[in-house]
């Protein structure tokens with residue numbers, strides 16, 4: 690379990706290298722690193738150099754913290770995230786977010802690549818995440834509560850900021866983006882879902898399914914950080930034409946759709 694001491698040590702290392710303290714953050718999902726090219730005046734620190742930071746092991750996750758400006762708004766970008774299936778504990782998964790909070794983070798945009806459960810979704814669609822269902826075996830708040838960050842029993846009745854969501858919907862309309870909306874189901878991975886599991890996820894109210902995000906949303910809510918979330922639908926969970934899932938395709942589709950998502954993110958900032 691990561692301690693408050695380790696969080697503060699990592700935060701101190703970062704603040705010694707980066708003078709500004711942006712209020713806004715973005716977590717980039719698989720293949721969504723394209724947003725980085727839109728950043729101005731950026732500087733980066735490799736995760737591997739930050740004390741106690743985990744290391745990204747997944748293709749499409751670079752493993753660097755970038756500070757720059759998007760649309761003249763200073764932002765922290767976590768270019769690469771950690772997943773439970775990589776072998777990390779859930780408090781490792783949310784460690785970067787806690788470090789950013791210790792540095793003053795107030796709001797976060799969380800993105801991911803996900804499979805579409807909703808039959809009306811197509812590969813390349815972008816979904817505004819309205820709610821989550823965590824099917825992870827635990828959650829990042831398990832263990833001694835970090836009282837410095839938030840309460841023992843955080844409210845999760847509105848995990849995403851309704852004002853920010855309305856703004857995203859309006860911006861998508863202005864940009865003629867067919868923004869889908871729905872619930873993201875988070876599973877451990879790394880295996881993909883069986884047909885029965887897909888039917889189950891749909892039955893319990895899921896529109897998209899993936900292997901990340903839910904623990905970050907929980908930790909952000911615990912810390913009182915405002916959250917906005919987007920999934921890039923990289924594949925249909927039950928493809929209309931039979932084909933095998935590949936992570937390369939996920940990264941490829943996310944890269945392409947990521948350009949549209951980057952435009953939307955720039956506007957909602």
Ligand SMILES: O=P(O)(O)O[C@@H]1C[C@H](O)[C@@H](CO)O1
Pocket residue numbers: 717718719720747770772800801802803878899900901902935936939940
């Ligand atoms: O980090 P995200 O949720 O975008 O990554 C998704 C889920 C798996 O890590 C991977 C499967 O291709 O992409």
Ligand SMILES: Nc1nc2[nH]cnc2c(=O)[nH]1
Pocket residue numbers: 802803804805876878880881882898899900923924925926939
């Ligand atoms: N669990 C899961 N994760 C994904 N990430 C991208 N596509 C998928 C999917 O179909 N299922």
